[in-house]
Amino acid sequence: xxxxxxxxxxxxxxxxxxxxxxxxxxxxxxxxxxxxxxxxxxxxxxxxxxxxxxxxxxxxxxxxxxxxxxxxxxxxxxxxxxxxxxxxxxxxxxxxxxxxxxxxxxxxxxxxxxxxxxxxxxxxxxxxxxxxxxxxxxxxxxxxxx
Numbered sequence: 001x002x003x004x005x006x007x008x009x010x011x012x013x014x015x016x017x018x019x020x021x022x023x024x025x026x027x028x029x030x031x032x033x034x035x036x037x038x039x040x041x042x043x044x045x046x047x048x049x050x051x052x053x054x055x056x057x058x059x060x061x062x063x064x065x066x067x068x069x070x071x072x073x074x075x076x077x078x079x080x081x082x083x084x085x086x087x088x089x090x091x092x093x094x095x096x097x098x099x100x101x102x103x104x105x106x107x108x109x110x111x112x113x114x115x116x117x118x119x120x121x122x123x124x125x126x127x128x129x130x131x132x133x134x135x136x137x138x139x140x141x142x143x144x145x146x
C-alpha cells in the first residue's frame with residue numbers, strides 16, 4: 001500500500017489514501033469476510049484487491065449522472081494495489097470480478113489519472129460522482145458485459 005500511495009503522490013494525486021489509509025484492519029476485515037484477495041507469484045505478494053457482491057452503501061446515490069444499470073445485482077472492486085515491478089493486478093482483479101458477476105462498479109479519486117485512464121481503456125463508463133461516508137467525492141465507473 002505504501003508503494004501504491006507513493007505512485008499516486010508522484011502522479012499528482014496527493015489526497016487519495018492519506019498516510020495510514022487503508023488501515024491494516026481494513027485488509028484483515030476484507031480477508032476475514034472473504035472480500036480480500038492477495039495476488040501472489042511463488043511466495044511473493046504482488047498485489048491486492050477487495051471484491052464483493054451486493055450493494056455498496058456509498059453507491060446508493062450518484063450525482064451528475066446515473067448508473068448504466070441500477071436494477072441488476074453488481075460487484076464492487078476496491079483497494080487495488082500492486083507491488084513494485086508488478087504488472088497486471090488491475091486486469092487480474094477485473095477479470096476475476098467479471099467472471100463472478102458481469103456487472104461491475106468501481107470508484108476512484110478525481111486526481112487518480114492513472115486509474116481513470118486505465119478504467120477508460122478497459123471499457124468502463126464514467127457514470128457520475130458518489131460520496132464516501134466521510135463526505136469525500138469519488139468518480140464512479142461501471143462496466144457491464146450483458
